[in-house]
Amino acid sequence: MAENMSVKQMMDEVANELIVCKTNARMAKISHLAIMEEALNTDKTFFKHTFCTGSYSEGMPDYIRSDVDEMYVLSFGNVVWQASNENKTCTAPFVAEIYPDEPAYLKLKLADGIFKEERFFDEHSYFKSSSFMEWALVANQFFTESKCEINGPSVTQTHTFEMSATEMRDKVLCFSCDSWPSCTDDYFTRQKQSNWPSQAILSEIRRLDCHVVSVGRHNSDTKDIEWRLSFSVAERKLIHEMPAPFFGCMFALKAIKKKYILFESQQRKPFCSYFIKTACLWMCETIPSKTDNIMDLTRKVIDWLIDCYKENNLPHYFIRHQNLIGHLSDVCRNKVIQQLATIKHELWVRVMSSIAGGEVSLRPVIKRQICDKLKIADVINDDYSRLETDLLKHPKASLVTRSLKNALHDLRHTQKPKTLEWLLLQWMSRDIEPISKKVLVWMKHDVPISEIIGNIESIVLPIIRDIKSIVMKGYDNAFTTALYQFLGDLILSVMVCSQNKCKEYQKKALCYYKKGEKIIHPNGNDDNYSGMRGLLVKFHYLMGNDSELKGAITDFETASQNNTFISSVEIYADNENRDLSYRSWEIDGIFQYAIKDHNCVRFSLKTIVFYIKAKMALKSGHIDRAYQIVDQMNHENLKKTDKYSFILINTLERSIADYANDM
Incomplete structure (x- = not known):
């Protein structure tokens, strides 16, 4: 026993x-x-703030979540509590009336003197959550071609990619409250046996917003005009702690x-x-x-x-x-x-x-x-x-x-330091989707390249400046590097897609790569400049700078010796809103063709450099050298350590064979 x-x-x-x-x-x-x-x-044109909630925002592994939850705080209204309306000077559109028996639920009444659109309110001027959700559904359908349906307080968007993969996003439109309601006072004052959360964390929580979302009580006859309190921002903060x-x-x-x-x-x-x-x-x-x-x-x-x-x-x-x-x-x-x-x-x-x-x-x-x-x-x-x-x-x-x-x-x-280094590199190389989407919109509207680059800098540089207050403790150096490298890559993509190889913009991109030259991990280790030097190889290849490319390859190989974990490159090919990284490879139609059927691929920079070396060998007519490089890729077991490397290895093998047959 x-x-x-x-x-x-x-x-x-x-x-x-x-x-x-x-x-x-x-x-x-x-x-x-x-x-x-x-x-x-x-x-902040339409929303005061936008944030992610649920498993994605908590840092959960991707495979246990079914969707991405997003909350959008509307900028045209906020909620005050009934007691604060006694002085008759309320300027907020909505006054909340909480249900005493179910204090997480409330009604929203239009404040006196505020213009109302009849379809959103009942005869007593209560804001109808049902009408609001119908409006939210129409608004979402207007801005996307994805399938949309109402699911509780959210509009669920389902996007299907060409390879039958799907992505679901639950989008919740909400209003912010001017303060926490009195029904939450007990939370801040009750005795906590484990002394968690600390008073410092509680003070931070108190400063965060709570929100109102459009969903009523279960089994209620007046669900049509009922709303619910949401503490998603506070919950997320607590789970981070x-x-x-x-x-x-x-x-x-x-x-x-x-x-x-x-x-x-x-x-x-x-x-x-x-x-x-x-x-x-x-x-x-x-x-x-x-x-x-x-x-x-x-x-x-x-x-x-x-x-x-x-x-x-x-x-x-x-x-x-x-x-x-x-x-x-x-x-x-x-x-x-x-x-x-x-x-x-x-x-x-x-x-x-x-x-x-x-x-x-x-x-x-x-x-x-x-x-x-x-x-x-x-x-x-x-x-x-x-x-x-x-x-x-x-x-x-x-x-x-x-x-x-x-x-x-x-x-x-x-091995935890090495494991964390590898995991961190995976997240550092991820696309910063909101910025990439904006760049695509600017390019589609023929915004001048100088203005696009200026806009990118105006978004990214303030984030770098405030990075310590944004990321988790100890991760500021690593993500500062990642953001500088991301800046260089974005400028590169804009130049390639705009067919503008202006020396001034090239110098700007190279300057940001230089600022992000070394990844320093939270444990104090660094990547010996290998990430930056791998990106420089990609830069000179895509810009057609053959004279600088050879030296860049040598520098990368020197830096990456005995370096187990090297940065990755993330490329979206099957997503119309995030294809900037794919379009930046227009110089290499074979590369684009190889990955075109994949929603997203991630290549180690070591794989990318090997690929570029083989392509340059072919360009020079050195078929045997190209074969040797592919053999080296197989010898280093890249197919095992780099999930998508087989795509480029197989592509190179076909390209070399085709080149040999044409001779």
């Missing part, structure tokens, strides 16, 4: 380590998103929910990701942050949720008296209780099957380190139940699982 417990404990430890591995990119993703938002919020084990717990439960807790109706879900977030926030207040056993913590969160469903009361995190499940029937609640109880009973199996795949699959590690060593059946179709059974009865299971746990633990501590 004791041995069996030891095996179970070691299995939990393995799961703990895997969860940590899967969430390593959290801070880099959050930092990248913060920069995206800064770029997006430079234009959440201790890592609690974040790991939230990730594990969200992954399990996505895979196992499914409902026929998406409109009336008795259990959702928001309830997981709420539970984890409550538990952060209750359990000391020193807790580091993610699996045990997950069981405690499940127990808390089960108790809430049994008592028919899941309290809103900021408004304790708002019951999030009060509308559910006994039958619905009992079904959720049964599902949660099953998940807790089979937690190891459910966690492993939900997280072991994804962006970086850990299944090969499980097979090599456990199944092969114990000579037991491999995991099939992500079903870990057979593996759990085999481990619990195998005499050497404890030894092998402990060995894997220790190996993962050592890897996390000795």
Whole structure:
């Protein structure tokens, strides 16, 4: 029995380590998103502020989210509370009337003296949320060709790419409140057993806006004129500050929910990701942050949720008296209780099957380190139940699982810097979509190139100036470098697409590359200039600067020696709003043809430099040299370390063969 417990404990430890591995990119993703938002919020014509919410904004791995959640704070109105209207000097359009029995919900009444458009208001001047959503749907359909439909307070846009891939975005239009409502006072004053969040964080939360979104109470006869409070910005801030084990717990439960807790109706879900977030926030207040056993913590969160469903009361995190499940029937609640109880009973199996795949699959590690060593059946179709059974009865299971746990633990501590460097590079090389979209619009409207470059600088340089206050602590140097390199790349793309190779603009691009010459990681390591020098190779190739290209290649090869992780280049080919990176390769039709059927590809700069070397060898008629370069690409196993490198390797092999046949 004791041995069996030891095996179970070691299995939990393995799961703990895997969860940590899967969430390593959290801070880099959050930092990248913060920069995206800064770029997006430079234009306040229609919106006071735009921000992302949900799993994407929390730094969750991409594969557990089904969409991107975005909130747009409208600039033409804000909400004040009823008490503040007593002096009759209210200048805000809307006065809120909260429902005392459900204080997360409210009605919005048009303030006296404000012009109203009849279709948006009832006979008592209450703003109709239903009419607002109909307007929001029409507005979204006007600006996009994507399929749009109303989903709660959001308009869901579904865009289908040529390769049948889809991207869903939930866009929520909302109003900001002039202050937090009095029903949230308890949150700021209640005793928190774990002393989390700290008073400093609470003060920051108090300064953030809360918002009103267009969705009414469940089962209400007056839903047509009802709205709901939203604390998405505050929730996001708290999750960014959440201790890592609690974040790991939230990730594990969200992954399990996505895979196992499914409902026929998406409109009336008795259990959702928001309830997981709420539970984890409550538990952060209750359990000391020193807790580091993610699996045990997950069981405690499940127990808390089960108790809430049994008592028919899941309290809103900021408004304790708002019951999030009060509308559910006994039958619905009992079904959720049964599902949660099953998940807790089979937690190891459910966690492993939900997280072991994804962006970086850990299944090969499980097979090599456990199944092969114990000579037991491999995991099939992500079903870990057979593996759990085999481990619990195998005499050497404890030894092998402990060995894997220790190996993962050592890897996390000795190799964590390198792992984080690689993850950070993936996010640093990502497109800053709002800026790229603006550049495309300016180019389509024939804005002069000097003005386009000036506009780009006016967006990016202030972000660089304020970078410490924008990104997560310790990531400012790395993302400063990334932004300078991004500036150089954008200017390069504008020059190529405009067919303008003005020396002044070339000098400007090279100046920004120089400012972003070295990536300094949060752990103090750097990339030995390899990223910048790889971008210079790309720059001179796309600009047709053959005389400078050879030296740039030599400089890159010197800098990249013994450098395991090198920056990437991200290119969008199947997205009309983000094809600037694709169009910048117009000098190389073969390259464009090779990637044209892919929505997005990411090449290591090492792969790009190899490709350019081979193309230059062909250009000079050196077929044997081109073959040697391709052989070197295969010898360095780029197909394994660079996911999309096979595209360029296969393209080069065909190009060389065609060139040889034409001779």
